[in-house]
Amino acid sequence: MTVPVLEVKGLNRAFGALPVTRNVDLALEKGARRALIGPNGAGKTTLVNLITGALKPSSGRVLLDGEDITALSQAERARRGLARTFQINTLFRGLTVLENICMTIGERDGECNNLWRAAGAKRSVIDEALDYLDALRLTDDALKLVRELPYGRQRLVEIAVALAQRPRVLLLDEPAAGVPSSETHLILDVVASLDPDIAILIIEHDMEVVFRFARQITVLVAGAVFTEGTPEEIMANADVRAVYLGEAIPGGGRHD
Amino acid sequence: MDASETQAVLSARSAARARAADYLARRHRFRWPECLPWLLAIAAFFLLPDRMTFGAQVLIMVMFALSLDLILGYAGIVTLGHAAFFGVGAYTVGLLIARLGYTEPISSLCAAAMVAALIGFGTGWFLLRYRGLTLLMLTLATAIMLQETGNLRSDISGGYDGLPGLTIAPLFGIFQYDLYGHVNYLYVLGVLGLIFFFVRRIVYSPFGQALTGIRENVRRMHAIGSPVHRRLVTVYTIAAAIAGVAGALFTQTNAYVTLAVFDFDVSAKVMVMLILGGTGRLYGAFAGAVVYMVLEDYFSKMSPTFWQFGIGLLLVLTVLFAPRGILGLIEGASGRAARRAGP
Amino acid sequence: MPHIVSIAVSILFDGLAYAMFLFITSVGLSVTMGLMNFVNLAHGAFAMAGGYIVVTLTRSSGVDFVPALIIAAVTVGAASVPFERYLYRRLYKATDLEQVLLTIGLAFMAIAVFTYFYGPIPKSVPLPRWLQGDVNLGFRAFPSYRAFLIVLGAALIAVLWYAFERTNIGAKIRAAVDNRRMAESVGINVDRLFTLTFALGSALAALGGGLAIQLFGLTPSFAVIYLVLFLIVVAVGGLGSLKGTLLAALILGVFDTAGKYLLADAGGFFIYAVTVLVLLVKPAGFYGRE
Numbered sequence: 078m079t080v081p082v083l084e085v086k087g088l089n090r091a092f093g094a095l096p097v098t099r100n101v102d103l104a105l106e107k108g109a110r111r112a113l114i115g116p117n118g119a120g121k122t123t124l125v126n127l128i129t130g131a132l133k134p135s136s137g138r139v140l141l142d143g144e145d146i147t148a149l150s151q152a153e154r155a156r157r158g159l160a161r162t163f164q165i166n167t168l169f170r171g172l173t174v175l176e177n178i179c180m181t182i183g184e185r186d187g188e189c190n191n192l193w194r195a196a197g198a199k200r201s202v203i204d205e206a207l208d209y210l211d212a213l214r215l216t217d218d219a220l221k222l223v224r225e226l227p228y229g230r231q232r233l234v235e236i237a238v239a240l241a242q243r244p245r246v247l248l249l250d251e252p253a254a255g256v257p258s259s260e261t262h263l264i265l266d267v268v269a270s271l272d273p274d275i276a277i278l279i280i281e282h283d284m285e286v287v288f289r290f291a292r293q294i295t296v297l298v299a300g301a302v303f304t305e306g307t308p309e310e311i312m313a314n315a316d317v318r319a320v321y322l323g324e325a326i327p328g329g330g331r332h333d
Numbered sequence: 334m335d336a337s338e339t340q341a342v343l344s345a346r347s348a349a350r351a352r353a354a355d356y357l358a359r360r361h362r363f364r365w366p367e368c369l370p371w372l373l374a375i376a377a378f379f380l381l382p383d384r385m386t387f388g389a390q391v392l393i394m395v396m397f398a399l400s401l402d403l404i405l406g407y408a409g410i411v412t413l414g415h416a417a418f419f420g421v422g423a424y425t426v427g428l429l430i431a432r433l434g435y436t437e438p439i440s441s442l443c444a445a446a447m448v449a450a451l452i453g454f455g456t457g458w459f460l461l462r463y464r465g466l467t468l469l470m471l472t473l474a475t476a477i478m479l480q481e482t483g484n485l486r487s488d489i490s491g492g493y494d495g496l497p498g499l500t501i502a503p504l505f506g507i508f509q510y511d512l513y514g515h516v517n518y519l520y521v522l523g524v525l526g527l528i529f530f531f532v533r534r535i536v537y538s539p540f541g542q543a544l545t546g547i548r549e550n551v552r553r554m555h556a557i558g559s560p561v562h563r564r565l566v567t568v569y570t571i572a573a574a575i576a577g578v579a580g581a582l583f584t585q586t587n588a589y590v591t592l593a594v595f596d597f598d599v600s601a602k603v604m605v606m607l608i609l610g611g612t613g614r615l616y617g618a619f620a621g622a623v624v625y626m627v628l629e630d631y632f633s634k635m636s637p638t639f640w641q642f643g644i645g646l647l648l649v650l651t652v653l654f655a656p657r658g659i660l661g662l663i664e665g666a667s668g669r670a671a672r673r674a675g676p
Numbered sequence: 677m678p679h680i681v682s683i684a685v686s687i688l689f690d691g692l693a694y695a696m697f698l699f700i701t702s703v704g705l706s707v708t709m710g711l712m713n714f715v716n717l718a719h720g721a722f723a724m725a726g727g728y729i730v731v732t733l734t735r736s737s738g739v740d741f742v743p744a745l746i747i748a749a750v751t752v753g754a755a756s757v758p759f760e761r762y763l764y765r766r767l768y769k770a771t772d773l774e775q776v777l778l779t780i781g782l783a784f785m786a787i788a789v790f791t792y793f794y795g796p797i798p799k800s801v802p803l804p805r806w807l808q809g810d811v812n813l814g815f816r817a818f819p820s821y822r823a824f825l826i827v828l829g830a831a832l833i834a835v836l837w838y839a840f841e842r843t844n845i846g847a848k849i850r851a852a853v854d855n856r857r858m859a860e861s862v863g864i865n866v867d868r869l870f871t872l873t874f875a876l877g878s879a880l881a882a883l884g885g886g887l888a889i890q891l892f893g894l895t896p897s898f899a900v901i902y903l904v905l906f907l908i909v910v911a912v913g914g915l916g917s918l919k920g921t922l923l924a925a926l927i928l929g930v931f932d933t934a935g936k937y938l939l940a941d942a943g944g945f946f947i948y949a950v951t952v953l954v955l956l957v958k959p960a961g962f963y964g965r966e
Contacts, residue, residue: 129556155558167556169549175353180546184559189543192535192567196542197357207350216346219353242557411773459956465772466715467959470911473904474948481945597900601780608777642788648781652774653766 080143082107082276083159083246088127088137097123098134099301105246105276112287113280115297116320121280122164124297125248129161130154141246156185160244162235164251164280170224174215174234177223178206181241209237213267229260236267247271249279253286265290288312296320361537370619374522378515386514389586391626392521393579398607398618399532400575405604406612407536408568409548410461414472415576416599417456417479418449420592422577424483425449427496427590432489436502438585442524445581446574452479453573454566461565473597480595495591499584517586524582528575529615535571536615544568548613605644608651611658620659685816687934693822695929696829697891701884701902702909703836703921704877710853710916711870712768717779718759719881720903721786726752726882727894728790731799741804745886753879760874765867783899790896798893801886821890828887832880833922840918849873853916854965908947912954914964923962 081104090098097120105111113121126132128139130151138147139154146154169177182202183189197203210216213233218226223234232252239247252268253261265286271277281287287294287308294311296303298320304311311317377388397419404410422445429435429444460471483490490496503509508516535541543564546554554561584590593599602625610621632640655662705719729748733739739747763782767775807824810817840846852859852866860866888894888902909928913920928947935946954961 131552131555151555152558152560155556161556163552163556167550167553169546169553171549172545173356175357176542179357180542181557183539183542184554184557188539189559189564190540192538192540194539195361195534195537196539197360197537200354200358203354203357207353210353211346211350216349216353219349220356238553238557405773411771411776413776463955463959465713466709466907466911466915467955467961469715469772469776470907471952471955474908474952477904478945478948478952481948485945597904604777605780608773638788638791641791642785645781645784645786645788648777648784649763652770652778652781656774 079106081105081140082109082142083128083278084140084143085124085128086138086140088124088139089135090123090127090132091135097300098127099299101137101297101300101302103278103295103302105278107245107276108273109276109278109293110291111278111293111295112291113278113295113297114282114284114287115303119297120300121297122250123300125161125250125278125280128248129159155242158243158245159248160239160242160246161248162239162250162252164254166228166231166235166255168223168231168234168238171222173220173222174210174226174237175203175206175219177234177238178209178241179203181238182206185242206241209241212240213237229256229263232256232264233267236264240271244275246276247278249277249281251280251282253281253283261286367616370616371526378518378522382515383513385518386586387626387630389514389517389521389582391623392518392525393582393586394603394606394622394626395619396521396525396528396582397576397579397603398610398622399529399615400572400579401603401607402612402615402618403532403535403544403568403572403575405607406614406617407541407548408544408565410565410569411469412472413469413597413600413604414474414476415572415603416595416597417472417476418453418573418576419580419583419599419603420476420479420595421449421452421573422446422580423584423590423594424490424580425577426581426584427499428489430499430501431491431496436500438501438504438520441501441585442578442581445577447577449577449580450570450574453577454570457566457569457573461562461569473600476595476597476600480592483592483595490592493592495589495593497589499588499590501585501588514586521582521586524578528578532575533615535568540564540567545613605648607658609647609658611660614658614660614664617658617660624659682816683937687937688930689818689826690822690937691930691933692926693825693829693929694891694933695925696825697884697887698905698909698929699829699922699925700832700887701881702906702913702925703918704873704880705906706910706913706921707849707853707916707918708870708874708877709910711849711856711866711873712764713915714764714768715772715775715779716764717776717903717907718782718786718899719779719877719906720901721783721899722752722756722878723881723885723888723902723906724790724894724896724899725755725786725885727885727889727898728794728799729882730886730889731794731801731894734801741801741807745883748886749879749883752882753875756878757871757875760871764874783903787896787899794896796895796897798895799889800893801889803890825887836918845869845872905947908951910961912951912961914958914961917961917963920961920963 083105085101085103088098088101089096101124113124115121123132127134130149134147138145140146141154141157141159146157169180179196179202182205188199188202207216207219210219213236215230215233215237218230223231226234236252249268253264256264268279269290279290291308293305294308295305296311296317303320304314304317306314374392378385381388401415404412425445425448426441429441435441456475460468460475463471484492501510504516504520510516543554543559546559547561547564551561580594583594606621606625607618608621609625610619611617629640632643651658701723705716708714708716726748729751730744733744733747734741763778767778803821807821809820811820811823840850848859848864848869852864852869856866885898888898909921909924912928913924928950931950932947939946
């Protein structure tokens with residue numbers, strides 16, 4: 078029995094009197110491909126924020142490689158290999174795409190503690206950054222400012238930044254949100270071809286994507302885990318269809 | 334896709350890679366236009382020999398604005414109390430001379446830098462967790478509390494009358510300060526050159542890049558594992574030390590110091606200079622301080638009221654029409670065009 | 677013993693009067709900052725303008741003090757609307773820094789303009805007979821003017837509390853301070869609401885400026901000197917909170933007065949120490965969000 082890379086135990090969080098996360102248990106094995114689905118307001122992004130440390134839980138624990146990281150800050154968790162993308166692009170908009178990636182590598186390797194050496198002097202950092210951009214077909218945009226890119230390309234930069242952290246666990250919060258449907262396949266192809274060793278949790282509304290990508294699915298309803306299982310099991314689950322799939326599939330599209 | 338096509342795609346991609354890598358690898362290199370402000374400063378020494386006392390004050394404000402640029406322009410922290418560190422530096426030197434009779438200039442500068450850095454570190458460690466209005470109020474309160482502390486112990490600080498008649502020993506034991514401020518000017522210019530070299534290294538270092546990241550998007554910095562608070566405290570301490578040196582030079586060149594160095598006006602003035610010149614671009618401090626000081630010198634002699642109105646109007650116009658300052662205006666069109674054509 | 681009691685009573689009384697001035701002048705700033713998150717450093721300039729209108733009306737036009745206060749408040753409130761509409765509105769989404777710079781710029785311009793017309797010498801205001809001298813409350817006599825301030829402040833608090841908590845508009849303001857997007861989505865016109873509260877806040881600032889003349893004298897630099905105090909009251913009380921502004925005004929008013937009575941030298945130090953302590957423990961102030 079191997080220890081899961083990421084484990085969440087009995088996580089609770091309330092905003093004022095309103096509980097948004099209720100007693101959530103979740104585990105990701107190495108190389109996991111798990112989707113987190115649920116109706117709007119189910120607390121999916123809140124759960125990601127709790128796992129990454131952007132929010133503090135009222136109770137419960139988060140473990141990375143069996144080690145309790147609940148008390149660690151967001152940055153410390155990130156340095157241990159826990160990366161995320163944001164539902165709404167959260168990038169250095171006034172910097173070039175290449176600088177966005179180099180900065181991430183710099184913080185990952187502790188380069189940014191250096192006050193004296195020039196930032197562009199380490200060729201290895203630039204080369205590694207360009208490799209990530211190559212892989213996501215962003216090389217031609219390397220010297221453009223992020224804010225000059227169309228939103229869909231910016232979504233790719235989000236993923237490139239997360240990859241540059243060399244994560245062991247990657248939390249993707251609706252990677253294709255806000256992207257015109259003609260371009261979503263680009264992003265989903267990228268997601269499908271990610272390193273098989275990385276454990277991935279993806280929040281996604283598009284059921285087609287979920288069933289193509291995920292090997293496990295967790296259904297979150299009103300902040301609590303409603304059920305979990307393989308895509309086949311979830312598809313066959315009448316309760317899930319009633320609370321969630323029934324409302325989501327007809328439109329075929331996403332909310333937001 | 335046949336072989337030659339694949340070849341073409343690959344070579345196009347490697348060319349794009351090379352261009353991108355080149356851009357980053359060259360960015361920090363020295364560019365010839367950077368000589369310009371220094372050449373002007375040296376030219377001023379020969380062309381305006383009777384304005385050297387004023388010239389030294391301008392250079393001191395350049396240094397002060399440069400220190401603010403590190404925290405405001407690069408890290409994006411808005412402070413209303415940067416005069417705190419200028420004042421601490423000024424009083425370190427003042428007290429060394431007036432109370433301990435210690436007059437050696439260079440070691441006094443170092444002492445001022447250290448004391449200011451210490452206070453910057455202490456207050457920064459507490460304050461830099463906060464943002465927005467809270468941070469504005471806390472930085473403002475820091476400067477006022479230091480001023481009130483000085484006021485409380487006016488037996489030591491000299492109170493609002495300050496410490497007059499402070500003379501320093503000859504520079505390196507040789508160069509006596511003269512009435513026309515020639516030695517003063519070169520002395521301040523030398524210190525500014527040294528500090529500028531240091532600041533320029535920091536700005537182009539990976540640490541400097543991280544500061545820009547904090548300014549651009551602090552949430553993302555947390556998410557990629559940046560120890561944001563530590564970075565901010567570090568740069569705040571460095572900026573405090575530099576502001577302390579500027580304050581120390583102020584005392585040394587004026588031969589007096591009063592508690593007015595802690596005034597809100599001083600914090601506001603240095604911010605106006607920096608904004609006027611342009612934030613986050615190193616030479617903004619030069620352009621802003623020179624333009625501000627020269628205008629002030631000219632107009633405030635004519636009418637202080639008129640000058641105050643002009644400063645206010647200038648601020649409003651800058652925010653509305655030239656948020657990136659004088660240098661931003663100059664760079665504006667040409668810079669954008671160049672970068673478009675480049676890659 | 678009676679001496680200590682007498683000093684304590686004086687501190688409380690003067691502190692209370694001072695707190696009422698702080699509350700009246702700051703409350704508009706707090707609500708507008710809470711609504712739009714806009715750092716308005718020109719608020720003190722509106723107060724200063726109100727003060728000078730009172731000076732002119734009473735000195736040159738022979739208007740009585742109280743009607744002059746009302747005219748000043750209405751005038752400044754109305755005059756503030758174009759500022760909000762054409763200048764402030766452009767920067768609601770801008771950074772703190774840009775807001776700070778624009779409004780400091782406006783404050784500087786205002787100071788210069790009023791210095792040009794009124795000069796830098798402190799102005800005073802002729803008070804009606806019933807506000808001069810002392811009023812005897814049986815066990816002790818108190819300065820009439822400060823008693824008037826306390827009564828006026830209490831009345832305004834009652835009115836504002838009623839408007840804020842019991843009227844439709846008040847409910848809308850509270851909703852918008854609490855969650856702007858939510859308020860907009862249920863059909864509240866936050867922009868118009870803001871113009872209204874901004875005008876009201878500026879009118880109250882002008883009233884405060886008029887009331888301050890007798891306490892501190894009036895110079896153009898009032899716009900900046902007392903601004904720091906208003907900002908402290910807002911920051912300590914918590915943005916957009918009526919209760920918080922009142923509590924902060926009371927604490928700072930009484931502490932500052934006590935500091936000046938008991939430790940004349942430490943004077944200013946006290947109020948800033950209290951501010952720093954409160955903000956370190958509660959960064960969003962007493963009743964601020966987060």
